[in-house]
Amino acid sequence: MVSVGELSLRNTLLGFVGVHSDILHVKSHNILLRDDEEFRNDKKSVLIISGGGSGHEPFPVGFVGKGMLSAAICGEIFTSPSVTSCLASILLSSQNDPSREILMVINNYTGDRLNFGLAIEMARNIHKYENIKSIIIDDDCAIDNPRNSTGRRGLTAINLIMKIAGAMSAKGFPLTDIHEQCSSILNNRMIRTIGFTFQHNRNELNQIDIGYGIHGEAGALKLDNTKCFKTIIGILKQKLKIDEIKSDIIVLFNNLGGASEFIFYNFIKDFMDSINGNSFNVIKIYAGKFLTSLGKEGIGVSIMEIKDNSIIELLEHPTETASKYLFNIPLSYSHSTREMDFEVSKVDECPNHEDMIENVKMNEIEIMKKVLMKICHDINDARSDLNLMDKELGDSDTGDTLSRGACAILRELSKNNLNAGNPHKFLITLSDILMRSMGGSSGAIFSIFFQCASIAFRDCNKYCITNWLQALSNGIDGIMRYGKAEIGDRTLLDSLCVGYNEMKITFNDGNSLEAVQAFTKGCQIGCDKTKNMFPKSGRCAYAYADKDSDFKFSSKFPDSGAYVISIISNGILHVLQGLE
Incomplete structure (x- = not known):
């Protein structure tokens, strides 16, 4: 008997590139990349990237090649690829050219949406990629009325969409046309x-x-x-x-x-x-x-x-991928290791990220550090309570997951590695720390929040309540866009959105502290309301898939994510009130 532990994803991919000599394996990221001369010399065609957990072969590896995928990212069995690997696929396939047009084709599973989505935001925000779009595959029709937060699962439509997108790219169509065509097919449930x-x-x-x-x-x-x-x-x-x-x-x-x-x-x-x-x-x-x-x-x-014969032409457009070979073309095997290594630059190594901005005062830097320390210590103190809350309807690991992130931030603060002198870079760095330390959907969600929030400080890089309001709005939008959760789904959004709305209303009077007080009060109100919400997002949502809005539900605890938001808002208010 062969132990499953002896069967590694890297070995599988190396075996694959050993047979297919025009594909390269990227070590440590489990990316397969086109390595033919035409691809290396092509600087204009739209790059088509896809991926997901392994165990679904030939998807995605069998579709890398001329006329289909530029790159494929492989996670472990039934596990989404990491954010870093998704980002690496963008940088590698484009040869670090931020002007390249890129389409990410993503199957509709929470981990894939979050990790690919965060990688896209990082490519835009840190590496200045502006011409990058994504499409979510959701062709499953087994469930008649799926929740918006989970949606329909992605199945073999991904093969057809990759074929259509790849053919359009090969024919020279621009990103906007490819995205519009593929989105139309999916949105109209074709x-x-x-x-x-x-x-x-x-x-x-x-x-x-x-x-x-x-x-x-x-x-x-x-x-x-x-x-x-x-x-x-x-x-x-x-x-x-x-x-x-x-x-x-x-x-x-x-x-x-x-x-x-x-x-x-x-x-x-x-x-x-x-x-x-x-x-x-x-x-x-x-x-x-x-x-x-x-x-x-x-x-x-x-x-x-x-309904359009041009689709047939695209499906019939010739491809040169492993999946078309089967037994029609004899193959040979190469024992040379066709792989390369690649490391994604850390935030500190990226261009245009100065440590200090003129608009930022030293006392503001100290305030930010105090706020972070307070929040992190409060989260660590609430670790057991958060696990208990999550046990009611989840995996009972919210406290452990958030504590990993809090401890990672405290470590960086103790080493003076977390510089608050540049607000934009500061929030990007927080996103990076949480992505690497927390893991899972929670890590991706908080990382997406800070990545999207940082954009508010990109053009007006100073700490002010107006920018913070915009940052909150951006972060909420990012969570909704990639997590698919909505207000009323029993998530952290139910706390965060109420807090944001109260803060926005109160700030119209011009008092920043009162705005933060309103934010904290709103977060608590929103958190308390989740006790009477049945879950419509996450794995436990499937148990309530047949329930309508009239279904009466009551739980002992609020949603653990919403409670975390109330901890964070109280920590911010505590520090700011101490400055008065």
């Missing part, structure tokens, strides 16, 4: 996907799970044993809204990795027979392994409505 898993026992399918997720998430419907696909296909067609289709379509059949060819093509035959005679034409079929789930026995079906 691609819909649903799949099912099973266990095959001789001539019978057992333990059928319709809508099973590629990371092992439970499906929307379970069926008993069956000897034919008729019932399954009927449910799939209903979810795919086959009877409502008026245009020509493309059908993509995806083998989740473990379905035998015997069963796979039996299913394809039965499905195609079932839609024969409808009012639409099937003008193209794709069948094979596109997005797998570690060899799971399962099959997925994607329907793409075609």
